[in-house]
Amino acid sequence: MEKIDVLISEEKLQERIKELALEIKDDFKNEEVTFVSVLKGAVFFTVDLMKKYDSDCTLDVVRVSSYVGENSTGKIDLKIPLKEENIKDKNIIIVEDIVDTGRTFNFLVDYIKKMNPKTVKTCVMLDKPSRRVVPFKADYVGFTIDDLFVIGYGLDYDERYRNLPYIGYIKNN
Ligand code: IMP
Numbered sequence: 781m782e783k784i785d786v787l788i789s790e791e792k793l794q795e796r797i798k799e800l801a802l803e804i805k806d807d808f809k810n811e812e813v814t815f816v817s818v819l820k821g822a823v824f825f826t827v828d829l830m831k832k833y834d835s836d837c838t839l840d841v842v843r844v845s846s847y848v849g850e851n852s853t854g855k856i857d858l859k860i861p862l863k864e865e866n867i868k869d870k871n872i873i874i875v876e877d878i879v880d881t882g883r884t885f886n887f888l889v890d891y892i893k894k895m896n897p898k899t900v901k902t903c904v905m906l907d908k909p910s911r912r913v914v915p916f917k918a919d920y921v922g923f924t925i926d927d928l929f930v931i932g933y934g935l936d937y938d939e940r941y942r943n944l945p946y947i948g949y950i951k952n953n
Protein backbone atom coordinates (compact mmCIF):
# COMPACT_ATOMS: atom_id res chain seq x y z
CA MET A 781 0.00 0.00 0.00
CA GLU A 782 1.20 3.50 -0.81
CA LYS A 783 1.80 6.03 1.95
CA ILE A 784 -1.31 8.14 2.43
CA ASP A 785 -1.57 11.56 4.03
CA VAL A 786 -4.79 12.78 5.63
CA LEU A 787 -6.36 15.86 4.07
CA ILE A 788 -9.69 15.87 5.97
CA SER A 789 -10.05 13.74 9.07
CA GLU A 790 -13.00 11.47 9.80
CA GLU A 791 -14.06 13.76 12.65
CA LYS A 792 -14.04 16.89 10.47
CA LEU A 793 -16.00 15.09 7.74
CA GLN A 794 -18.66 13.93 10.16
CA GLU A 795 -18.99 17.37 11.80
CA ARG A 796 -19.45 19.04 8.42
CA ILE A 797 -21.98 16.41 7.28
CA LYS A 798 -24.07 17.13 10.37
CA GLU A 799 -24.08 20.83 9.42
CA LEU A 800 -25.10 20.02 5.84
CA ALA A 801 -27.94 17.80 7.06
CA LEU A 802 -29.25 20.62 9.26
CA GLU A 803 -28.92 23.13 6.41
CA ILE A 804 -30.93 20.92 4.05
CA LYS A 805 -33.57 20.21 6.66
CA ASP A 806 -33.92 23.93 7.33
CA ASP A 807 -34.36 24.67 3.60
CA PHE A 808 -37.04 22.05 3.11
CA LYS A 809 -38.92 22.56 6.38
CA ASN A 810 -41.61 19.88 6.42
CA GLU A 811 -41.33 18.79 2.81
CA GLU A 812 -40.02 15.35 1.94
CA VAL A 813 -36.76 15.15 0.02
CA THR A 814 -35.32 12.38 -2.17
CA PHE A 815 -31.57 11.91 -2.00
CA VAL A 816 -30.23 10.62 -5.30
CA SER A 817 -26.84 9.08 -4.65
CA VAL A 818 -24.42 8.97 -7.56
CA LEU A 819 -22.79 5.52 -7.51
CA LYS A 820 -20.32 4.45 -6.61
CA GLY A 821 -18.34 7.27 -5.06
CA ALA A 822 -21.15 9.03 -3.19
CA VAL A 823 -22.35 5.95 -1.30
CA PHE A 824 -20.42 6.63 1.89
CA PHE A 825 -21.34 10.32 1.99
CA THR A 826 -25.01 9.62 1.23
CA VAL A 827 -25.34 7.08 4.04
CA ASP A 828 -23.81 9.41 6.64
CA LEU A 829 -25.81 12.41 5.40
CA MET A 830 -29.08 10.48 5.57
CA LYS A 831 -28.34 9.07 9.03
CA LYS A 832 -27.88 12.63 10.25
CA TYR A 833 -30.96 13.92 8.37
CA ASP A 834 -33.69 14.08 10.92
CA SER A 835 -36.78 14.54 8.70
CA ASP A 836 -38.78 12.78 5.95
CA CYS A 837 -36.64 11.52 3.12
CA THR A 838 -36.26 8.73 0.58
CA LEU A 839 -33.27 7.29 -1.27
CA ASP A 840 -32.65 6.61 -4.92
CA VAL A 841 -29.49 5.85 -6.89
CA VAL A 842 -28.09 6.60 -10.31
CA ARG A 843 -24.83 5.41 -11.81
CA VAL A 844 -22.80 7.27 -14.36
CA SER A 845 -19.25 7.04 -15.54
CA SER A 846 -17.24 9.67 -17.27
CA TYR A 847 -14.27 9.06 -19.41
CA VAL A 848 -11.80 11.39 -20.97
CA GLY A 849 -9.99 9.30 -23.53
CA GLU A 850 -8.03 10.39 -26.56
CA ASN A 851 -10.03 12.86 -28.65
CA SER A 852 -12.86 12.51 -26.15
CA THR A 853 -14.67 15.50 -24.76
CA GLY A 854 -15.47 13.81 -21.47
CA LYS A 855 -18.56 11.91 -22.43
CA ILE A 856 -20.87 10.76 -19.65
CA ASP A 857 -22.29 7.23 -19.76
CA LEU A 858 -25.50 6.43 -17.92
CA LYS A 859 -24.95 2.98 -16.38
CA ILE A 860 -27.95 2.78 -14.02
CA PRO A 861 -30.81 5.12 -14.93
CA LEU A 862 -33.52 6.59 -12.70
CA LYS A 863 -37.24 5.89 -13.06
CA GLU A 864 -39.35 8.92 -13.88
CA GLU A 865 -42.05 7.89 -11.39
CA ASN A 866 -39.49 8.23 -8.56
CA ILE A 867 -38.43 11.73 -9.60
CA LYS A 868 -41.59 13.42 -10.88
CA ASP A 869 -42.94 16.09 -8.46
CA LYS A 870 -40.28 15.26 -5.83
CA ASN A 871 -37.71 17.47 -4.14
CA ILE A 872 -34.52 15.94 -5.52
CA ILE A 873 -31.11 16.37 -3.95
CA ILE A 874 -28.33 14.91 -6.09
CA VAL A 875 -25.54 13.70 -3.81
CA GLU A 876 -22.03 13.39 -5.24
CA ASP A 877 -18.59 12.73 -3.80
CA ILE A 878 -16.67 15.42 -5.69
CA VAL A 879 -17.18 18.00 -8.41
CA ASP A 880 -14.19 18.33 -10.68
CA THR A 881 -14.74 19.38 -14.33
CA GLY A 882 -18.47 19.80 -13.65
CA ARG A 883 -19.47 17.50 -16.51
CA THR A 884 -21.14 14.84 -14.39
CA PHE A 885 -23.34 17.31 -12.54
CA ASN A 886 -24.28 19.22 -15.68
CA PHE A 887 -25.37 15.95 -17.26
CA LEU A 888 -27.28 14.78 -14.17
CA VAL A 889 -29.12 18.04 -13.53
CA ASP A 890 -30.31 18.10 -17.17
CA TYR A 891 -31.24 14.42 -17.06
CA ILE A 892 -33.26 14.80 -13.86
CA LYS A 893 -34.97 18.04 -14.92
CA LYS A 894 -36.43 16.19 -17.91
CA MET A 895 -38.31 13.98 -15.43
CA ASN A 896 -40.17 17.00 -14.03
CA PRO A 897 -39.13 17.01 -10.36
CA LYS A 898 -40.64 19.64 -8.08
CA THR A 899 -37.17 21.00 -7.24
CA VAL A 900 -33.55 19.94 -7.92
CA LYS A 901 -30.63 20.74 -5.61
CA THR A 902 -27.07 19.50 -5.66
CA CYS A 903 -24.97 18.43 -2.69
CA VAL A 904 -21.30 17.56 -2.87
CA MET A 905 -18.75 16.53 -0.27
CA LEU A 906 -15.75 18.07 -2.05
CA ASP A 907 -15.41 20.83 -4.61
CA LYS A 908 -12.36 21.43 -6.80
CA PRO A 909 -13.38 24.73 -8.48
CA SER A 910 -9.99 25.27 -10.13
CA ARG A 911 -10.61 22.20 -12.37
CA ARG A 912 -13.93 23.30 -13.86
CA VAL A 913 -14.40 22.84 -17.61
CA VAL A 914 -18.13 23.61 -17.64
CA PRO A 915 -19.60 26.13 -15.18
CA PHE A 916 -21.22 24.56 -12.15
CA LYS A 917 -21.96 25.63 -8.58
CA ALA A 918 -23.39 23.16 -6.08
CA ASP A 919 -26.08 24.23 -3.60
CA TYR A 920 -24.47 22.40 -0.67
CA VAL A 921 -20.70 21.96 -0.45
CA GLY A 922 -18.80 20.10 2.26
CA PHE A 923 -15.28 21.36 1.62
CA THR A 924 -13.56 23.30 -1.14
CA ILE A 925 -10.14 21.84 -1.93
CA ASP A 926 -7.13 22.60 -4.11
CA ASP A 927 -6.34 20.74 -7.32
CA LEU A 928 -5.21 17.51 -5.70
CA PHE A 929 -6.15 13.92 -6.51
CA VAL A 930 -7.89 12.68 -3.37
CA ILE A 931 -8.95 9.25 -2.21
CA GLY A 932 -11.03 7.74 0.56
CA TYR A 933 -14.53 8.11 1.86
CA GLY A 934 -15.91 6.70 -1.41
CA LEU A 935 -13.29 8.19 -3.70
CA ASP A 936 -11.10 5.68 -5.48
CA TYR A 937 -7.80 5.38 -7.24
CA ASP A 938 -8.30 2.48 -9.65
CA GLU A 939 -11.24 1.23 -7.52
CA ARG A 940 -9.13 1.07 -4.36
CA TYR A 941 -9.16 3.15 -1.16
CA ARG A 942 -12.91 3.84 -1.13
CA ASN A 943 -13.04 2.31 2.36
CA LEU A 944 -10.84 4.90 4.08
CA PRO A 945 -12.96 6.80 6.66
CA TYR A 946 -11.11 10.06 5.87
CA ILE A 947 -10.11 12.02 2.75
CA GLY A 948 -6.47 11.52 1.90
CA TYR A 949 -3.98 11.75 -0.90
CA ILE A 950 -1.14 9.53 -2.01
CA LYS A 951 2.19 10.91 -0.94
CA ASN A 952 4.88 10.98 -3.62
CA ASN A 953 8.00 9.24 -2.28
P1 IMP B 1 -16.53 15.65 -13.09
O1 IMP B 1 -17.57 15.19 -14.05
O2 IMP B 1 -15.22 15.96 -13.79
O3 IMP B 1 -16.97 16.79 -12.19
O4 IMP B 1 -16.11 14.39 -12.30
C1 IMP B 1 -16.55 13.96 -11.16
C2 IMP B 1 -16.06 12.54 -10.98
O5 IMP B 1 -14.65 12.39 -11.23
C3 IMP B 1 -16.23 12.19 -9.53
O6 IMP B 1 -17.49 11.65 -9.30
C4 IMP B 1 -15.11 11.20 -9.29
O7 IMP B 1 -15.53 9.90 -9.62
C5 IMP B 1 -14.02 11.60 -10.24
N1 IMP B 1 -12.96 12.40 -9.56
C6 IMP B 1 -12.69 13.69 -9.76
N2 IMP B 1 -11.67 14.11 -8.97
C7 IMP B 1 -11.30 13.03 -8.25
C8 IMP B 1 -10.30 12.82 -7.23
O8 IMP B 1 -9.54 13.72 -6.81
N3 IMP B 1 -10.24 11.57 -6.71
C9 IMP B 1 -11.05 10.55 -7.12
N4 IMP B 1 -12.00 10.71 -8.06
C10 IMP B 1 -12.12 11.94 -8.62
Ligand code: MG
Nearest residue numbers: 819820821877
Ligand atom coordinates in the same frame (compact mmCIF):
# COMPACT_ATOMS: atom_id res chain seq x y z
MG1 MG C 1 -17.90 9.62 -8.94
